[in-house]
Amino acid sequence: MRRYSMFAVAREALRYHAGWERAWRSPEPKKRYDVVVVGAGGHGLATAYYLGKVHGITNVAVIEKGWLGGGNTGRNTTIIRSNYLQDASAAIFEKALQLYEGLSQDLNYNVMFSPRGLLMLAQSEHEMRGYKRTVYANALQGVQTEWISRERVKELVPIINLDGPRYPVLGALYQERGGTARHDAVAWGYARGCSAMGMDIIQQCEVTGIRTVNGKVQGIDTTKGAIDCGKLAMVVAGHSGVLAEMAGFRLPLESVALQAWVSEPIKPVIDVVVMANLVHCYISQSDKGELVLGGGIDHCNNFTQRGSWYTLEETTRALVETYPVVSRLKMLRQWGGIVDITGDHSPIISKAPVEGIFVDCGWGTGGFKAIPGSGWAMAELVAKGHSPLAEGFGLNRFREGRFIDESVAAGVAH
């Protein structure tokens, strides 16, 4: 792999950038791999990357139905934070945040991780009590976060209207280390890293069947032929249920549309990420200048990757009310992604009922921020059969009632 740097770019500039090689190879699939990862989104690619980097397993293929990073990795609003409430969540999101902090350097690909600070507004007494609880929980979990006053909120977010007549801002939960990253770059950087380790990323290749013998996985059938594998990692978010069915088991997931939209680009007006869960809106500004906006999920199951109008409208109302200057700006584009949601709104990182199959899904509305941590834990689980970070997220928790419910801490998108 040729290293990227300012000097390399300058050198290439002399010859109109004719010398850049492919960021990742695009090979035909081999007959067999030690591990096949299905799904070349952020989570699947990170799984493959850490399989190679941490566990030395490089005979790996990542199979992708469409184009890599084209699912929720390329559609989300790129918020990163780790101040989750429950122990299991805080552990994996904190691991993710720590990996994000060094990801550009690790991958030699600038994922533009921007620790610009993240606020979650408290707009009711109840919400305030919930966030204070998170502060104390996080302190014991080794996660940096703090409660800040409404005056401090105003300093950090000058365009905010603290005193809306309905839900005045009482303060906020603040994670200084939180922020954003460039979502596509995360997928591309991992893909490049995987490819450089000799892994095969095979796009436009749909899985059509999963072969098992005596309850153990043998391989998969795809639109590019049969591929044998020792282990199979399913990391396909909204389509996890479809894939699981091919292997003969079911997953407790529902698929729902989550929307996002952006404004036209403007000069910087907001330097931090702000979530307001009571009124359902969140906002940040991309480096390109667009306000990146989102809210709650649509309240019906859906696979169309399109959103409804009413959710967008409700959230926009909250945005205009909370940040009045938004009113005269214009919406440039809206889009939707399909999020896979479990019964407790927490993910599944688990061995499947079929030997040799592992599942990583159910990230709901919070998947992007987890990518490195999810990949790290999944790789460990696949490689060793056990991962402390994945411990709480096993499928058996639904049977046993060991739920990890985060909805208490973030009623909407988290």
Add this chain to the structure above:
Amino acid sequence: MSTRLAKGGRLLDRSKPLNFTFNGTPLRGFQGDTLASALLGSGRTLLGRSFKYHRPRGLVASGVEEPNVLVNLGRNARLEPDQRATTTELFEGAEASSQNHWPSLDFDIGEINDKIGKLFPAGFYYKTFMAPKWAWKHLFEPVIRQAAGLGAAPKEADPDRYEQTYAFCDVLVAGGGVAGLAAALAEAKAGKRVMVMEQTAFWGGRAPVDGGIIDGLAPDEWVRNAIETLEKMENVQLFTRTMVSGLYNHGYVIGYQRVADHTPGDGRPRHRLWRIRAGLVITATGALERPLAFAGNDVPGVMLASAVRDYVVNWAVSPGDRVVIVTNNDDAYRTALAVLDAGLSVPVVIDARDSVTGALPMAVKARGVRVLEGRGIAKVLGRKAVTGVEICAQAGEGGVIETVACDCVAMSGGWSPVVHLFSHVGGKLIWDEAGAMFRPDATRPPIKADGTALARAVGAANGALTLDALCAEAGLAAQVEPEAPLAPVWVMPAGAKEALKFKAFLDYQNDVKVSDVQLAAREGYTSVEHTKRYTTLGMASDQGKLSNINGLAILSDALGQAIPQTGTTTFRPPYTPISFGAVAAEAKGEIFQPLRRTPMHGWHEAKGAHWEPVGLWRRPYCYPRAGESHRDAVNREITNTRTNVGLLDASTLGKIVVKGPDAGRFLDMLYTGMMSTLPVGKCRYGIMCNENGFLMDDGVVVRLSEDSWLCHTTSGGAEHIHAWMEDWLQCEWWDWKVYTANLTEQYAQVAVVGPKARMVLEKLGGMDVSKEALPFMSLAEGTLGGFPARVFRISFSGELSYEIAVPANMGLAFWEALNAAGAEFGAMPYGTEALHVMRAEKGFIMIGDETDGTVIPQDLNLGWAISKKKDDYLGKRAQARVEMARPDRWRLVGLETIDGTVLPDGVYAVAEGHNANGQRNTQGRVTSTYWSPTLKKGIAMGLVVNGPERMGEVLDFPGDGGVVHKVKIVDPCFYDKEGEKANV
């Protein structure tokens, strides 16, 4: 040099001059001008700076696809950034300024980026800025952010008004050109309810500029007749300045009407958003001309051929004296004719096709214009304005054959149908080889729930680009010059070398060049979505309208595949940007969400209640008196309630009536307790769990009659619980004979609480409210002080307490009567905080405090509220799972600090050691914590591992700043443990 022509201008009213300013300079235009035509007419061609390289830019287009000339419009609170000059109607006093430059439009330091542009190819930022690690946050990103962005946001709140309205129609026609009007006429004559929406201020689209004869009439005349006919039809509504911005599932359509953008401050709403349910959407949205990709195609003065024609014909503006035409099709020759008709010169027409024989070229040649065949532009000369073009062989590498001086270049690369609306909800496109364009596939339209088509494309939007094709489709007669086929030209010249491709722009605003798309392909970003995201092609504020197809073609070529194999990126709403103000509309301030008021709301307000939002309600948190803090007020309200009598507006409590032969059976499934055996006239505390066994709501259930029950829910839970009931009744137990009705707002409810509560009711008179007639947990119906009332003997405070429901319209009068009757007994209203403290003093749980979606009733020592006699209830099976049955679950206890202080909200009790992820082990947490004015100390409730078996143990709760609170486990009931006070 552009200028205003002495005569002509079909849209201009020269009798009405308008004054405006650009970058502070006073200029003049006319009624009918756009800001763009007025600027061009004033001799302004340098009008903006590009996003990345800060290259000088002028107008390219005359409509929605304009990528370059976005201005800051207005000032202060009415400042609007990124306003497209081509779609901004000029008005008196308009103030516009250019964006994205420093210190000035003419001299922009940022232009240095262009000089060293080779360092900044597509995606350079993914390869750089990685070291040192701290520098991204503290150096690179702040600099990039400042350099990026375009206009500036206003700093003040928006003073303008926006509104929304709803409509239904059989047919919505998007686009008021000839095709749209013809379709509207046909549908309207068939009796359909028709709405026609045209985004500009004028009807007729391109035809009046392009010419031809429709049904024997000039286009202007035909359009005028069509509008007159449509205006007379009652089943037709016509809208100008209204864009159909997006199609959504099931025929939901958003229309964006710019009511007063051209008359700012006149009191009308600025924008009106139409929310339409349409049976069919006819997309008559026309087509957009494509630029050609040659070096310097972005120099101010290089414009679309159709735009040059528009400026000349519609607004009598000459974009230049010497207009070179460069084209791959016949249509651009219309521009040559229009320019010649206006008395300007056309030094040469450069046609990339090897042989030019069409009627239009012949007409141009006949006027003495030199037409070059098989030629292209190697390079445009000039930096801030065009000074000439270097002509080369289109088939070659760019060797210069001759140089022609000019001050305007009109380019045409063919046309692309506007397929956005057709595509928004899944309509599919096909590649039309002849037109080198994607057009709607009529066999795969977006569909409705019944499988029929939701949208149909007509006219140019359907690929019928010429007037005769369009008229043939619409059943009209047309006379127009026939056009010879175009020849696809994606790069000019075909063999252009890197140096030329590096200055051949595709996405003007984002500075994406031919070389960038080829670089993306070379580096493996080969999916069209990867290319888009890597290069930012099509991500600018024109969203690729201008030249996405050119980019797709270049990508296809680089990959050696056919264009349809490459495909398009996804078309997403809105078609052009719409204001957030219009989306939010009237929902601002007090009514930004629906505001629910109890009948006593105004009374509380008048008494200076401090509000707390509870769902969409606002409830008094407390009623502070002069000089009182909220804390003082709460303490006073509690003490008064415990010693005298307090009044609580409990109207927000959910009140759902469940009725029918199977109602008892249904409630037995819904609640953990047995409701079917509840005697008529009796109350029972009930709790509900979800399928996972977790506690979700609680409240008192009252049996009103043999077949009807009244279920009280929490204030926040009423709608949710009602929906929950209906979910089960409609989806699972659809054959059970049960009806539910949410009567929350039909009744006002007041809790009369305290040792003197009975005296107050007796003073009102009319009912026997004695202990004997109305014992604890029972109901009486009758008349109280003249008000028809239901009186429940229930208590959430531990005091003698009545909750009284009266019809909502009598709520205020009843509340006032209670206050009056209670005056002599010291009655005072109390708010939600006093309610919370009093229930905590009694150890009563509060949904949302003691519960958080992870708590089962057994954790809260509510086993007594779970019937052991029932076979089943929602959550029963879940509660049998191993985790739920564990003996060491966190369970409810009371907590007291050793020193009597109040525990902070949300603190945890630590246990020894750390878990596998290095997190400190915990063994409990606080769920509610208050200062008890009754007990004069801090009290709290919490969940502790196996808590009820650990009474008296002292736990450590780390607080702020290293403080560790020593806390003793106690009984959760702090007040009147025997329950004597409530039961008197």
